[in-house]
Amino acid sequence: MANRQKNATPDSQLPNLPKIAQLLANTVKEAHSLGDRRAEANALLSLGNLYEQTKQWSEATNLTQQGLILAQATITPDIAYRLQWQLGRLLWQQKEFPGAIAAYDAAVDTIKSLRSDLATINQDIQFNFRDSVEPLYRQSVELLLQSQAGQPNAKILDQARKRIEALQLAEIDNFFQEACLEGKNVILDQVADQENPNTAIFSTAAIFYPIILPKQLQVIVKLPNQPLQLYSTNITQEEVEKAVSKLRKVLVNPTATNAVKMQSQTVYNWLLKPIESKLSAKKVDTLVFVLDGVLRNIPMASLYDGQKFLIEKYAIALSVSLQLQNPHPLVKQPLKALIAGLSQPPADFPNFAPLPAIKSEVKSISNAGVATTNLLDQQFTSKALEKEVNSFPFNVVHLATHGQFSSRAEETFILAADGPINVKQFDSLLRSRDETQAQAVELLVLSACQTAAGDKRAALGLAGTAIRAGARSTLASLWQIDDESTALFVGDFYQQLKKGNISKAQALRHAQLKILQHPNYRAPSFWSAYVLIGNWL
Known part of the structure; x- marks a missing residue:
C-alpha cells in the first residue's frame, strides 16, 4: 500500500x-x-x-x-x-x-x-x-x-x-526539407496491365502495397487485369516492427540461414501467402513492392515460403511511389558505364574497411562487354565525377565505394577520394543531365553501400538517394557484402543486361541466384542485400 x-x-x-x-x-x-x-x-x-x-x-x-x-x-x-x-x-x-x-x-x-x-x-x-x-x-x-x-x-x-x-x-x-518528387509519370497499374510492347522482354508483374496500421497489417495487391484486392493480418505495428527488426539482425549473419528462414517465413505469410495461388494462376514472374515503414529495411528477396526463397520464384523490384518514370526496357541500347571506385577510404573515415576486390569488380563489368570509363581511387573525386557525368553520354553510372543511407539527409552519402558526396549533391552530379535525351542515366548502381546501424528509418535515405540521382532505376545494397562475392554478382548482372532480352529485375534475379548457388555464398547475407528501385523493365 x-x-x-x-x-x-x-x-x-x-x-x-x-x-x-x-x-x-x-x-x-x-x-x-x-x-x-x-x-x-x-x-x-x-x-x-x-x-x-x-x-x-x-x-x-x-x-x-x-x-x-x-x-x-x-x-x-x-x-x-x-x-x-x-x-x-x-x-x-x-x-x-x-x-x-x-x-x-x-x-x-x-x-x-x-x-x-x-x-x-x-x-x-x-x-x-x-x-x-x-x-x-x-x-x-x-x-x-x-x-x-x-x-x-x-x-x-x-x-x-x-x-x-x-x-x-x-x-x-x-x-x-524541400519538395522533391512531382508526379509526371506512368501509373504502375498501367504497366502491370499491359504486356510489354517489346516482345523480347515479357514480364507479368503483380504490385504489392503493404500498409502498417496500429492494430493491423493490410496488404493491397494489384494483379494483371484484375481489380485491387485486400487482405489483412491482425497484428500490431509494434509486433511487425519487432519481427522485421529480428529478421534484419539475422539476415546480415552468414551463419544464420535457418534463423532467416524461420523469421522471414513469418513476414512471407503476412505479405504473400494469402494470394500465392493467384500469382501462380496469373503466371506472374515479377513482384513489385511499394513498401511501408520498417518493411523497407529488409529485402523481399529473402522471404521464405517454407521451401524456397522468394527470389527463387520471382524477379523483384521496389517502387518509391505508385508511378514509374519512362517505363521502357533497357533494350538494344549499347551499355556505356561510368565507373567510379574507391578501394581505400580517406584516412578520416577509419570505420570503413578497404575494398580490395573493387578492381576485379571493375574488370568483371568490362569483361561483360560493357563500354566503360573508369575513375579509380585518387581519380575518383566529386569534381571529376561531375565532369565525366556531364561530358559523356553514359546510360549507367556504377559507384563501387562505401556509402551510408540514413533517415537524416546530412548523414546519407557516398565516399569519394576527397571525402563524402552528400545525397543533396546528387542534383549537381546527375540531375543536370536532360532526362529526355537518348542517353539518360538509366541505371545507377551503388555496390558497397549500407543502411546506418541502429536507424529504423535508414532506408528512407536509400529512397531519397534514388530520387535525388534522377536515374530511372537504382540498384543498391542494404548492407555491405563481402566484396569478392560482390564482384561475381556485378559481373553476372551486367552479362545478363548486355544480352538485351531480359528486364533489369530479371537480370538482378539471375545474379542473385548465381551467388545463392555458389558453395561459398549460399547464405542470404551474401545475395539478398541487393534491391532494385524504380523502373524494373
Whole structure:
C-alpha cells in the first residue's frame, strides 16, 4: 500500500480539466477581442481537443468547426490541417464516415500545400514529421478501409494506397526539407496491365502495397487485369516492427540461414501467402513492392515460403511511389558505364574497411562487354565525377565505394577520394543531365553501400538517394557484402543486361541466384542485400 502511494500521482498534481477548459475559453475571448485570429483559432483547436479527450463529441465538433472557419479565413494552413484532422477524428467517433473521410482528405490536401514550404517555413511552425504528420496519414487509411464495412471497394482501396503514397512522398520531402518528387509519370497499374510492347522482354508483374496500421497489417495487391484486392493480418505495428527488426539482425549473419528462414517465413505469410495461388494462376514472374515503414529495411528477396526463397520464384523490384518514370526496357541500347571506385577510404573515415576486390569488380563489368570509363581511387573525386557525368553520354553510372543511407539527409552519402558526396549533391552530379535525351542515366548502381546501424528509418535515405540521382532505376545494397562475392554478382548482372532480352529485375534475379548457388555464398547475407528501385523493365 505504501509503495502504491509512493508511485501514485498526488491529486494536487492531476490536471484540473474544468480549470483548463475555463483558461482556454478565456484565451479564445481575449484573442477575439484583440482581433488575433491565429491565436483564437489555436485556442479553439486546444479547447476542442480537451472536449475530445473527455468524449464530449458535440461540443468538441462545434469548437473545432469554429476554429477551422477562422484558420481558413486567415490562411493559416499549419493550424487548419490540425483542425481538419481533429474534425475527422470526431466525426469518425460518431460513425459519420463520409464527413470524417472528407475532413481527413482536406487535412491531407492542406499538408500537400505545405510541402513546398517545408524548407522555408518558420522554425516555430515547422512540425515534427513523425508525431505531427505520419499519424494523420495512417489514421486516414485506417478510416478508409474501415468504412468499407467488410465489402471491398476498388475505389476506396485505390484511395487508401494513394494516401500511403502521399505519406511516402511527404516523408521524402521532410527528409530533404524541400519538395522533391512531382508526379509526371506512368501509373504502375498501367504497366502491370499491359504486356510489354517489346516482345523480347515479357514480364507479368503483380504490385504489392503493404500498409502498417496500429492494430493491423493490410496488404493491397494489384494483379494483371484484375481489380485491387485486400487482405489483412491482425497484428500490431509494434509486433511487425519487432519481427522485421529480428529478421534484419539475422539476415546480415552468414551463419544464420535457418534463423532467416524461420523469421522471414513469418513476414512471407503476412505479405504473400494469402494470394500465392493467384500469382501462380496469373503466371506472374515479377513482384513489385511499394513498401511501408520498417518493411523497407529488409529485402523481399529473402522471404521464405517454407521451401524456397522468394527470389527463387520471382524477379523483384521496389517502387518509391505508385508511378514509374519512362517505363521502357533497357533494350538494344549499347551499355556505356561510368565507373567510379574507391578501394581505400580517406584516412578520416577509419570505420570503413578497404575494398580490395573493387578492381576485379571493375574488370568483371568490362569483361561483360560493357563500354566503360573508369575513375579509380585518387581519380575518383566529386569534381571529376561531375565532369565525366556531364561530358559523356553514359546510360549507367556504377559507384563501387562505401556509402551510408540514413533517415537524416546530412548523414546519407557516398565516399569519394576527397571525402563524402552528400545525397543533396546528387542534383549537381546527375540531375543536370536532360532526362529526355537518348542517353539518360538509366541505371545507377551503388555496390558497397549500407543502411546506418541502429536507424529504423535508414532506408528512407536509400529512397531519397534514388530520387535525388534522377536515374530511372537504382540498384543498391542494404548492407555491405563481402566484396569478392560482390564482384561475381556485378559481373553476372551486367552479362545478363548486355544480352538485351531480359528486364533489369530479371537480370538482378539471375545474379542473385548465381551467388545463392555458389558453395561459398549460399547464405542470404551474401545475395539478398541487393534491391532494385524504380523502373524494373
